Amino acid sequence: MRTRVVVLGAGFGGLELTTILSDAFGEAMDIVLIDKGDAFVFGFSKLDVIFGRQMPAEIRHPYRDIVKSGVRFVQSTVRFIDPTARRVRTDTGTFDADVLVVALGADLDPAATPGLVEGGNEFYTVPGALALRDVLPRFERGPAIIGVTGKSFKCPPAPSEAALLLHDYLVARGRRQATEIAVVMPFGTPIPPSPDTSEAILRAFAERGIRFVKDRLVQALDPKRKVAVLNDGAEMPYELFLGVPVHRVPAVVVESGLAADPFGWVPVNKKTLETRFPAVYAVGDVNGVGTPKAGVFAEGAARVVAASVIAELRGGPLPDAYDGAGSCYVEFGHGRVGRVDVNFLSGPKPTGTFQEPSDALRSEKVRFGASRLERWFGRRITET
Ligand SMILES: Cc1cc2nc3c(=O)[nH]c(=O)nc-3n(C[C@H](O)[C@H](O)[C@H](O)COP(=O)(O)OP(=O)(O)OC[C@H]3O[C@@H](n4cnc5c(N)ncnc54)[C@H](O)[C@@H]3O)c2cc1C
Numbered sequence: 081m082r083t084r085v086v087v088l089g090a091g092f093g094g095l096e097l098t099t100i101l102s103d104a105f106g107e108a109m110d111i112v113l114i115d116k117g118d119a120f121v122f123g124f125s126k127l128d129v130i131f132g133r134q135m136p137a138e139i140r141h142p143y144r145d146i147v148k149s150g151v152r153f154v155q156s157t158v159r160f161i162d163p164t165a166r167r168v169r170t171d172t173g174t175f176d177a178d179v180l181v182v183a184l185g186a187d188l189d190p191a192a193t194p195g196l197v198e199g200g201n202e203f204y205t206v207p208g209a210l211a212l213r214d215v216l217p218r219f220e221r222g223p224a225i226i227g228v229t230g231k232s233f234k235c236p237p238a239p240s241e242a243a244l245l246l247h248d249y250l251v252a253r254g255r256r257q258a259t260e261i262a263v264v265m266p267f268g269t270p271i272p273p274s275p276d277t278s279e280a281i282l283r284a285f286a287e288r289g290i291r292f293v294k295d296r297l298v299q300a301l302d303p304k305r306k307v308a309v310l311n312d313g314a315e316m317p318y319e320l321f322l323g324v325p326v327h328r329v330p331a332v333v334v335e336s337g338l339a340a341d342p343f344g345w346v347p348v349n350k351k352t353l354e355t356r357f358p359a360v361y362a363v364g365d366v367n368g369v370g371t372p373k374a375g376v377f378a379e380g381a382a383r384v385v386a387a388s389v390i391a392e393l394r395g396g397p398l399p400d401a402y403d404g405a406g407s408c409y410v411e412f413g414h415g416r417v418g419r420v421d422v423n424f425l426s427g428p429k430p431t432g433t434f435q436e437p438s439d440a441l442r443s444e445k446v447r448f449g450a451s452r453l454e455r456w457f458g459r460r461i462t463e464t
Contacts, residue, residue, distance in 0.1 A: 113143075240271075271410075
């Protein structure tokens with residue numbers, strides 16, 4: 081009988097995992113990839129849409145294009161996970177697995193921050209990015225805040241990138257003199273594991289007159305008074321608010337017993353990404369392995385799980401432990417991109433090395449995206 085692998089979530093983690101397993105086993109394995117959506121979107125593409133660098137249709141990569149031997153894509157919502165039986169119930173049927181991989185990412189909850197839905201613009205979802213794209217041209221004067229509302233959030237550089245790109249956008253529209261930009265973040269520096277990257281971002285902020293409010297969260301917006309209320313009670317006036325919404329463990333994962341509560345990311349064995357249930361793994365944003373929530377870490381985790389499955393089935397040695405290493409590209413504005421190479425799990429504390437923003441790294445970021453589309457969807461994308 082073919083080994084049945086069921087992968088929940090076709091994001092960075094799920095797509096990488098199914099691709100490796102399909103390459104290794106082809107039709108000899110029965111892989112079911114389940115996602116409620118019909119298309120993959122890179123997180124960073126949302127910034128491209130907001131600032132008019134890409135059209136909404138260009139950033140969607142339909143799952144129907146996945147043609148991988150041994151892989152069946154099922155578009156359906158996962159309603160129930162039984163990790164003991166390795167059984168999953170979806171809107172279109174029930175799936176039993178020999179190996180179950182939970183890669184459902186982090187859910188976003190803008191409504192958890194009072195006033196955000198009514199008086200601000202979250203920019204982490206595609207609808208939020210589209211709405212913001214239409215709001216920006218009407219922003220003429222006054223303070224803009226890019227504010228983080230929860231401690232754990234995807235892509236820690238994204239709020240800083242949004243601020244730098246907003247600066248460029250306002251300069252191009254001739255509105256920068258009439259506006260102010262501030263970033264509110266729960267960290268002491270923009271990228272804590274990499275002092276060099278943090279310094280470069282803070283330097284870029286200082287050159288552009290962007291204020292960095294450290295160690296704070298935005299707790300609420302008061303849309304009537306147009307103020308953001310921080311977690312120390314301080315208030316900041318705003319005309320435009322770009323919010324990073326509260327992130328939560330998907331409810332279906334909490335209900336399964338894999339996670340204790342909405343903010344307790346799924347505990348896993350740090351080396352193998354296996355949960356406390358045998359042959360049930362959690363990869364990517366949904367797990368609590370200790371890496372930031374970013375696609376590159378979801379991919380790295382997926383590679384370790386794939387290697388374990390391959391070793392198990394073929395009887396080879398188990399792979400090296402997950403090292404929590406990855407490279408994140410950071411948009412600095414002016415069309416330039418920097419890079420931070422971080423490693424979270426190899427040493428006693430996280431480390432990061434920084435590469436200065438350049439045109440070459442911008443091209444490298446484009447190649448990063450194109451190479452994933454080629455690998456996951458078999459599609460060649462021409463570089464822009
Ligand atoms: C503005 C922004 C910029 C970013 N920039 C970068 C960057 O430059 N580099 C980087 O590495 N990362 C970046 N990220 C972060 C990155 O997008 C995520 O960390 C990454 O997608 C996580 O991968 P994942 O596989 O864990 O989850 P996801 O990619 O979120 O995939 C989870 C999938 O599960 C599906 N799903 C959820 N619940 C259900 C359910 N009940 N039933 C069925 N399907 C379900 C979802 O539809 C989704 O497709 C950025 C994110 C944002 C918002």
